[in-house]
Amino acid sequence: MTLTIANRLIESVQIIDDDPNVRESYRYVVEDLKLKPVSINALHNLDQFVQSLQMSGNSAVICDYHLRTKNYATSNGAEVVAKLYQSNIPSILCTRYDTTIEEIREHRQYIPALIRPEELDPDNLEYGLRQCIEELEGNYLPSRRSWRTLIDVEDVDETRQIAYVLIPGWDPHQVVSVPLAILPPHIKKQEIKKQRWFHAKVNIGAENMAELYFERWEIG
Amino acid sequence: MNDTEFLANAHIRFSPTILQRLGEELNPSPDVGILELVKNAYDADAINCTIELINTNQSGGAILIKDDGDGMDVEAIRDKWLLLGESGKSVSHMTKLGRTPAGSKGLGRLAALRMGNEVALSTCPKCDSTKQYNLYIDWSNYENAKTVEEVNLVIQERSPQIEHGTEILLQGLHSAIGRMDVKKLARKLILLADPFGDNPHGFKPHLIAPEFAEFESLVQNRYFEDAEYYLTVEVNKQGYIKALVTDHRGGELFSANHEELTKKRGGKPYNCPPAKFDLWVFILKSDSFSTRKITLAELQRWLKEFGGVHLYENGLRVSPYGDQGNDWLEMNIRRVQSPEERPATNSSLGRISVLNINQQLLQKTDRSGFIENEAFLDLKLFAQDAMDWMAKKRLQVAEERRQKKRDENQKKSSQSKKNIEQVIAHAPASVQVELKQAFDSYEHSRNKEIEQLQQELQLYRTLSTAGITAATFAHESSGNPIKVITQSIKAIERRGKELLAEQYYQVLENPVSQIIKAVHSLGVLGEATLKLLNHEKRRLGRVEIHEVIKGVLATFQPFLEGREVSVVTEFCPSNPYLRGSEATIESIITNLINNSLIALEGALSRNIIIRTTIENNKVILQLLDNGHGIQEINIEDIWLPGQTTRPNGTGLGLTIVRDTVTDLNGEVKAIAKSELGGAEFIIKLPILGS
Incomplete structure (x- = not known):
């Protein structure tokens, strides 16, 4: 069976998770969406994996965040999904993101669909794939479209390399954590200081903090 | 033209x-x-x-x-x-x-x-x-x-x-x-x-x-030699710093160069004018004043008027830095975060003298301090970094001292025992047996006391280990098995409905929905533990009390439902907030709810009210339940560690509540029987606004 979204044909879903039992249980969701599940037993070479999917075509990916507790993969799930998205392969990150929000934020721009494991079912899987494919075709949801906006640095945690910022255009009261690794090379980490202003493109239509991403930083 | x-x-x-x-x-x-x-x-x-x-x-x-x-x-x-x-x-x-x-x-x-x-x-x-x-x-x-x-x-x-x-x-x-x-x-x-x-x-x-x-005579007292230790830090024209800590006799305790002091910022120089920071830190314990010329009260009065760190630009003081209530270097809040070995504005006096020849620091036109530009923020940072370094060094010394003390005490104790045994051996035979019995009985109760303390210590260590283990293995221990059960049972549900149609609802619907509910509750425990440990929650910032309460209640919802406990929130219309960390408020609320849930065990109906009101720039937080109230224990003793009326209780929850509230400069009290019939806890916390 296949699924067609925005003229794109999906036949199989690759399942990436470092626990074989989890991979096995995710197969049921894929099967119930009438697609072919493919379990990935190890992911040591991401480039090669991307190439193989590009060659075979018609594949989508569902991927967990924690992949490095054993010798399963060399990247975390956010890096994998971002790389796949940038290679035009529809992908979904499936994780409980409460404790990894900053690590995911670093790549959130390239992660249109993030599903919590307990919410993963055939309907949400299809919705996530649709959202990702539409975005790959250039059709962004309002919550994913970025606009140039003001960023006010509230605090910087140098040990954890995280800046805490306010985005008045999104919510003037909620402090958002931003990993310093996100900054482009022309803004040095030392320039991010308490009470400094910046501009960046941010998806200020995002409904919650976990969805926010940042691009094109400028010194304010 | x-x-x-x-x-x-x-x-x-x-x-x-x-x-x-x-x-x-x-x-x-x-x-x-x-x-x-x-x-x-x-x-x-x-x-x-x-x-x-x-x-x-x-x-x-x-x-x-x-x-x-x-x-x-x-x-x-x-x-x-x-x-x-x-x-x-x-x-x-x-x-x-x-x-x-x-x-x-x-x-x-x-x-x-x-x-x-x-x-x-x-x-x-x-x-x-x-x-x-x-x-x-x-x-x-x-x-x-x-x-x-x-x-x-x-x-x-x-x-x-x-x-x-x-x-x-x-x-x-x-x-x-x-x-x-x-x-x-x-x-x-x-x-x-x-x-x-x-x-x-x-x-x-x-x-x-x-x-x-009055002030002049007070300032002339100059109690500097009564300082326990003295920190001096200099930042030069190039932004490099060096620090020295001496004891009250001027003997060097620690010193550090720029590299050691700025490890956290990768050795980056400070972009501020050259400055010197002197800080005299006092230990305000009454027993250490018995042999001194001054009294603790005199020193406290002096520190009350002049304590804090004053800022001098080219020899003249700039207000409001170091004014009463102006803690511009955030000494008090950092002390709350990690109380050991950190000075506060009421236990230290300091000055930062800046040579602002190039006007890197700019005063505001209304003379309400400096414009908070990069130079000012770096000046602040250099002082804060030096104090962090000093606190770390002093903590190391305190740890070594504790270890040494432990060893010494052990030696002293066995020596004392030997001495007493010798004295008894030399005592007249008629009283020897009686003396021996009395000493054995004393030793027995003392050993019991030590055992009790060791158990308490062990309890703290075990609880910490439980938390660390939960955080380390959350992914595989609770996360993965729950994912597998959830996906499998949902697959059974979907496929059962499709294959068995009406028969599914008769045969499988109940057991399947039971499993789904149970798995959800299982997941909550892991999630709640991880949420409590989230680093983000320990960050200092604006904390909205109502939001934290709502968050805790959302996390506890499956447990509350499982125990059929109804929680009613009666929040004041405004939105009280304070400066602190979410974790502190969360630990107050979580421990009080835990306490109520235990008190409600066996009650016919189980109700909790969480109420907030505002009074004189303080939020008053009340938590009431209709449990059995405070009984079988003296109401003053409920705050002591290890005091519990349950066989498996840790007796630490209310101690944590009391200590956390005290750290936030608040007050806490308990009422044995409230309007709901059970215990009531009233917490007053100073707020920044509402």
Whole structure:
């Protein structure tokens, strides 16, 4: 069976998770969406994996965040999904993101669909794939479209390399954590200081903090 | 043909109301204005400057400011003193006494001069003390004038009646100067020119008022040698720092270079003007004062008035840094975060002396401190980094001391035991048995006590280990099995419905939905533990009390449902918030809810009310339940560690609540029987706003 979204044909879903039992249980969701599940037993070479999917075509990916507790993969799930998205392969990150929000934020721009494991079912899987494919075709949801906006640095945690910022255009009261690794090379980490202003493109239509991403930083 | 034609020259002119805009409206309080005139005396190389308040307890009074400085000639009065907006003083040129001029733009002076209806200036230049110049300003003349320049001011010359220096008399004050203002002024004057230093050319401002004499004698006490330790840090022109901590005898305890002090920032130099930070830290424990000349109360009073870190720019103090209640280096909040070995504003006194020749630091026009630019933030950071380093070093020493003490105590204890046994052995045979029995009984109860303490310690360690383990293995221990069960049972549900149709609902629906519910509850425990441990929650910032309560209740929802407990929130309409970490408030709420859930076990109906109200800038948080109330335990004892009425209770929950509330400068109390029938906990916390 296949699924067609925005003229794109999906036949199989690759399942990436470092626990074989989890991979096995995710197969049921894929099967119930009438697609072919493919379990990935190890992911040591991401480039090669991307190439193989590009060659075979018609594949989508569902991927967990924690992949490095054993010798399963060399990247975390956010890096994998971002790389796949940038290679035009529809992908979904499936994780409980409460404790990894900053690590995911670093790549959130390239992660249109993030599903919590307990919410993963055939309907949400299809919705996530649709959202990702539409975005790959250039059709962004309002919550994913970025606009140039003001960023006010509230605090910087140098040990954890995280800046805490306010985005008045999104919510003037909620402090958002931003990993310093996100900054482009022309803004040095030392320039991010308490009470400094910046501009960046941010998806200020995002409904919650976990969805926010940042691009094109400028010194304010 | 030329199409433009000359008509007239024109200038921007100022209406006299500009004097009000730049004067009164930029003068936040009388002490700020007067201080500006005193700074002028400092710039004029005066040694003494006397401020006399004449009938100022009501409006219409006068202030006389008299100094023995260089005085002014006609040019200086006309081209500097009367010229507003441009400073005649260059900070790069030192005065004859080697002072760096305060470099005011004259706006503070205007603010001070405008405090009354009239100003009388008399000045006698040091370079020609045969002359005295007088100038009189009647501000009412400006009321009818169209522009400032229209009012003519006359400088008169007369034979000298004063020695070199300047006298300014402000008459017909618009408002009274209250007792609190006088106190504030006295404190600021005392602190203005670093009374803690030993400068022979020291500037001595003097206010004729009883409040000043009181502060003056207090400041002269100089209790520095009673400091437990002394930190000195210097940042040089290139932004590199070095630090030294000495004990009360001046012996070196620790020292560090730039590399060690700035590991956290990768060795990056500080982008601030050269500065020196001195901090004297006192240990305020009554037992260490029994052999000293001063009492703990005297030292506490001294620290109450002058404690905190004061900031001196080119020799003169800049307000409000180090004022009472101004904790600009966040010492108190950092102490709350990690109380051991950290100074607070009421247990230390410090000064940062900055040489701001290149004007990297800029004062705000209304004299309410420095503009918070990069130089200022780096200046703050250099002091904070040094204090962090000192706290870390002192913690290491404290840990070593504790270990040494433990070893010593063990040795002492076994030696004492041997001694007693020997004494008993030498005692007359008739009392030997009795003595031995008494000692054995004492030793037995002492060992029991030690055992109890060790158990408590072990409990803390076990609980910490449980938390660490939960965080480390959350992914595989609870996360993955739950994912597998969830996906599998959902697959059974979907496929069962499809394959068995009506039969599914008869045979499988109930057991499947039971599993789904149970798995959800299982997941919550792991999630709740991880949420409590989230690093983000320990970050200091604005914490909205209602949001934290709602978050805790959302996390606990499956447990509350499982125990059929109904929680009603009665929040005040506003949104109280404080500065702290989410984790602190969360630990208060979580422990109180845990406590209620235990108290509600076995109750017919189970209800909790969480109520907030605001009173005098404090949020009052009440948590009531309809459990059995506080019984079988003395109400004062509920806060003690290890006190529990349950066989498996840790007895730590309420201790954590009490300690956390105390750290937030709050109060906590318990009522054995509340309006709901069970216990009630009332917590008052100071808030920033609502």
